[in-house]
Amino acid sequence: MLRTLTLILAGGDSPALSVLTAERTEAAVPFAGKFRIIDFPLSNCVNSGIYNVAVLTQYKPRSLHAHLGVGRPWDLDRAQGGLRVLHPSPTPDGGGWQRGTADAVRYNLDLIEDQQVDAILVLAGDHIYKMNYIPLLELHAERNADMTLAVHSVSPHDTHRFGIVTVGSDGRVDRFEEKPRRPLSNLASMGIYVFRKQFLIDILAGTEHDFGRHLLPRIIPNSRTFAFNFQGYWADVGTVQAYYEANLALLVETPALDLYDPEWVIHTTSADLPGVEVGEHARVENCLLSDGCRVYGTVTHSVLSPGVYVSPGAVIRDSIVLGDAWIGPEAVVDRCIIDEGVRIGGGAVVGEGDIATPNLAAPERLNTGLTLVGARAQLPEGLTVGRNVAIRPRTAEHAFPKSGVVPSGATV
Amino acid sequence: MRVVAMIMAGGEGTRLSVLSEKRAKPSVPFAGKYRIIDFTLSNCVNSGIFDVGVLTQYRPHSLNDHIGIGKPWDLDRNRGGVRLLQPYQGRSDQSWYRGTADAIYQNLNFIQERRADLVLILSGDHIYKMDYNSIIDTHRRHRADLTVGVMEVPLEETHRFGIMTTDEQDRVIEFTEKPKDRDKGNLASMGIYVFNTDVLIRRLSEGSQERPRIDFGKHVIPAMVAEDRVFAHRFSGYWVDVGTIQSYWETSMQLLDPQLDFDLFDPSWRIRTRSEERPSAKIGPQARVSRAIICNGCTIRGTVERSVLSPGVYVSPGAIVRDSVVMNDTWIGPGAVLDRMIVDKQVVIGAGAHLGVGDDLTVPNKAEPDKLNTGISVIGKSAHIPPGAIIGRNVVINADRDAEDFPSREIPSGETL
Numbered sequence: 001m002l003r004t005l006t007l008i009l010a011g012g013d014s015p016a017l018s019v020l021t022a023e024r025t026e027a028a029v030p031f032a033g034k035f036r037i038i039d040f041p042l043s044n045c046v047n048s049g050i051y052n053v054a055v056l057t058q059y060k061p062r063s064l065h066a067h068l069g070v071g072r073p074w075d076l077d078r079a080q081g082g083l084r085v086l087h088p089s090p091t092p093d094g095g096g097w098q099r100g101t102a103d104a105v106r107y108n109l110d111l112i113e114d115q116q117v118d119a120i121l122v123l124a125g126d127h128i129y130k131m132n133y134i135p136l137l138e139l140h141a142e143r144n145a146d147m148t149l150a151v152h153s154v155s156p157h158d159t160h161r162f163g164i165v166t167v168g169s170d171g172r173v174d175r176f177e178e179k180p181r182r183p184l185s186n187l188a189s190m191g192i193y194v195f196r197k198q199f200l201i202d203i204l205a206g207t208e209h210d211f212g213r214h215l216l217p218r219i220i221p222n223s224r225t226f227a228f229n230f231q232g233y234w235a236d237v238g239t240v241q242a243y244y245e246a247n248l249a250l251l252v253e254t255p256a257l258d259l260y261d262p263e264w265v266i267h268t269t270s271a272d273l274p275g276v277e278v279g280e281h282a283r284v285e286n287c288l289l290s291d292g293c294r295v296y297g298t299v300t301h302s303v304l305s306p307g308v309y310v311s312p313g314a315v316i317r318d319s320i321v322l323g324d325a326w327i328g329p330e331a332v333v334d335r336c337i338i339d340e341g342v343r344i345g346g347g348a349v350v351g352e353g354d355i356a357t358p359n360l361a362a363p364e365r366l367n368t369g370l371t372l373v374g375a376r377a378q379l380p381e382g383l384t385v386g387r388n389v390a391i392r393p394r395t396a397e398h399a400f401p402k403s404g405v406v407p408s409g410a411t412v
Numbered sequence: 413m414r415v416v417a418m419i420m421a422g423g424e425g426t427r428l429s430v431l432s433e434k435r436a437k438p439s440v441p442f443a444g445k446y447r448i449i450d451f452t453l454s455n456c457v458n459s460g461i462f463d464v465g466v467l468t469q470y471r472p473h474s475l476n477d478h479i480g481i482g483k484p485w486d487l488d489r490n491r492g493g494v495r496l497l498q499p500y501q502g503r504s505d506q507s508w509y510r511g512t513a514d515a516i517y518q519n520l521n522f523i524q525e526r527r528a529d530l531v532l533i534l535s536g537d538h539i540y541k542m543d544y545n546s547i548i549d550t551h552r553r554h555r556a557d558l559t560v561g562v563m564e565v566p567l568e569e570t571h572r573f574g575i576m577t578t579d580e581q582d583r584v585i586e587f588t589e590k591p592k593d594r595d596k597g598n599l600a601s602m603g604i605y606v607f608n609t610d611v612l613i614r615r616l617s618e619g620s621q622e623r624p625r626i627d628f629g630k631h632v633i634p635a636m637v638a639e640d641r642v643f644a645h646r647f648s649g650y651w652v653d654v655g656t657i658q659s660y661w662e663t664s665m666q667l668l669d670p671q672l673d674f675d676l677f678d679p680s681w682r683i684r685t686r687s688e689e690r691p692s693a694k695i696g697p698q699a700r701v702s703r704a705i706i707c708n709g710c711t712i713r714g715t716v717e718r719s720v721l722s723p724g725v726y727v728s729p730g731a732i733v734r735d736s737v738v739m740n741d742t743w744i745g746p747g748a749v750l751d752r753m754i755v756d757k758q759v760v761i762g763a764g765a766h767l768g769v770g771d772d773l774t775v776p777n778k779a780e781p782d783k784l785n786t787g788i789s790v791i792g793k794s795a796h797i798p799p800g801a802i803i804g805r806n807v808v809i810n811a812d813r814d815a816e817d818f819p820s821r822e823i824p825s826g827e828t829l
Binding site for chain 1 (some may be wrong): 443444445446483484668670676677682683684685687689690691692693694695696697698699700701702703704705706707708709711716720721722723
């Protein structure tokens with residue numbers, strides 16, 4: 001097998017995730033209750049037998065760093081290889097920030113050059129999928145490729161969101177277009193690239209910032225680039241709506257993403273919390289509950305992360321509630337994403353009224369009726385919050401309107 | 413002040429019936445995701461004691477797997493950490509541990525290597541939360557040679573415990589193992605001892621045919637009460653010995669009581685355990701769950717009431733689990749009913765099977781009438797219960813039993829298979 005170094009790009013700011021990425025990079029956003037998005041590429045690596053992994057961070061990395069630690073949950077705390085977290089450091093002129101995916105890799109070229117490896121596997125830190133990278137690396141080696149891209153077919157309606165490739169009959173990629181208006185195929189690049197080491201070093205000699213936008217369209221016609229067709233579940237949860245849907249899709253009887261597969265366990269860092277406690281008068285239906293939750297109210301069609309407390313009489317419906325949130329007595333949470341450590345006062349109603357008013361500050365991002373409450377916000381008792389509302393992290397009780405009503409489309 | 417903790421984890425725990433048939437009692441699952449020894453181990457590290465020996469003997473594999481190198485408790489350390497101490501063979505002698513004191517005696521070199529000033533001897537099969545610094549403080553304040561953790565028990569139960577009779581300074585003046593009379597006071601020994609290392613070594617080394625030093629309760633402590641400074645340290649929190657099927661089941665059910673003075677959620681005193689990586693528990697659209705503990709990896713599509721489920725339990729649609737404890741990865745088929753059951757790991761319960769049937773809870777188990785007589789039936793690890801089977805009260809189904817082993821569809825109350 002090829003000796004491989006994996007680089008996971010986890011530095012993006014992902015503004016489309018609104019308040020969820022206000023205080024953390026997208027890779028550290030919780031998913032499916034107890035996981036974080038980066039658990040998927042990281043677990044894929046170790047499940048594929050790749051134990052030489054670097055995670056490139058930049059934007060708000062603290063939560064991600066805390067999650068990764070020394071890499072224990074993934075058995076990446078090793079004497080050889082293991083996990084490396086690579087963060088930018090300033091240059092004397094105040095620069096040093098990375099300006100895109102290719103720039104981030106270029107910044108770490110010295111490390112890459114020192115590695116005794118054949119191939120560099122570059123992964124996005126913000127996709128949800130289970131994939132064995134070995135067949136991809138094998139294809140790369142068999143074809144003696146300069147570069148191999150993993151591709152996935154997407155709906156023609158979504159092609160404008162991705163890098164679209166066209167592939168010849170021999171599996172060779174002959175064209176790469178970033179977010180095309182008139183796509184020539186529906187094969188989307190998954191942001192998973194294998195490079196021959198020297199090839200990567202050579203192409204980064206220039207100054208282009210981004211693989212998809214600048215580098216790949218230029219180099220592909222003059223190189224041996226192959227496509228690896230991936231058929232399994234793959235989701236880019238980079239928008240609020242996609243994030244919400246991908247979470248709630250786990251509630252169907254046989255979800256497309258099987259997290260219970262003992263052959264491909266997704267590993268994560270979890271706090272040691274006791275089992276879920278469900279109270280005598282609780283009602284729980286069609287939901288995911290994580291260890292450390294205590295439910296005394298009603299939870300239907302929702303995903304709860306560890307340590308959520310649902311008081312008696314409270315109702316959580318069609319929502320995602322992240323770690324350690326506290327939902328007060330008789331409060332109602334409907335079609336919301338509630339971030340970590342939020343406190344919702346007793347009797348508050350969050351997510352009520354018309355869904356037709358998009359969020360006024362970000363109408364293109366928040367327009368499907370979802371209300372978002374940022375981490376550690378404190379919602380006062382009896383507050384009413386409309387739909388398409390964004391409440392910023394750490395909003396204190398006194399910052400809410402005296403009227404006790406936050407209308408649909410508002411941002412607090 | 414260097415402290416080394418020695419956890420006694422070798423006992424057979426016969427009164428736990430099939431639950432401890434294939435594993436030592438400290439390794440029996442409890443409260444969903446934990447094992448009994450997690451409470452003692454977590455108490456150690458939460459008290460800042462990172463030098464721990466675990467003495468194993470009976471069926472240690474499950475316990476060895478669980479403790480491993482001690483990662484979950486941060487006991488994987490360069491200095492100190494956890495050490496599993498099994499009975500060993502020497503050039504001139506070899507012997508199983510004959511008792512608690514003998515087990516320590518055979519590992520005195522471990523204690524000496526750690527250069528401990530104090531040795532804290534603990535039992536690996538009790539459920540409680542305790543800061544051991546408090547008993548160590550008591551020990552030092554009294555300049556004691558030995559301090560014993562005690563708690564008050566009702567006078568009518570004193571015959572089940574080792575009872576310490578103390579003077580007004582809490583110095584122990586008499587130790588009576590399971591007294592018949594009620595005049596010895598009501599301070600029961602919890603099996604928690606703090607010894608000065610030099611005294612411990614001296615007392616254990618002086619054993620002889622006439623003066624055996626095999627067991628702490630029988631030999632060592634009575635001898636020391638007469639000659640050394642032995643004090644009692646009073647503990648008043650929640651403490652249970654889940655040593656019987658009855659107390660195991662009752663204690664599990666107590667955990668469901670929100671009024672219980674034993675908070676597993678207390679962030680300042682986390683109970684740590686080794687857990688397999690599992691996704692969140694999934695509750696289906698037709699599920700009904702009330703008053704239950706459900707762990708990660710469970711899938712609930714039926715009804716669960718007043719029950720404790722360990723990780724990975726699957727409850728099929730139409731199945732009912734009531735007043736029961738179900739351990740890891742057990743599969744409960746559609747329409748199956750469980751009532752007052754303790755079901756070990758990896759059991760398969762066929763569709764429509766009824767477990768715990770019969771209005772008369774008092775027909776005792778014929779083989780173990782003293783252990784099973786309150787209506788609780790127990791299924792051993794990896795047993796397969798055929799579809800449609802009917803199992804009565806106080807029944808024991810041993811581990812690995814298969815459909816072929818069932819003489820008929822019905823196992824009446826009191827039987828053992």
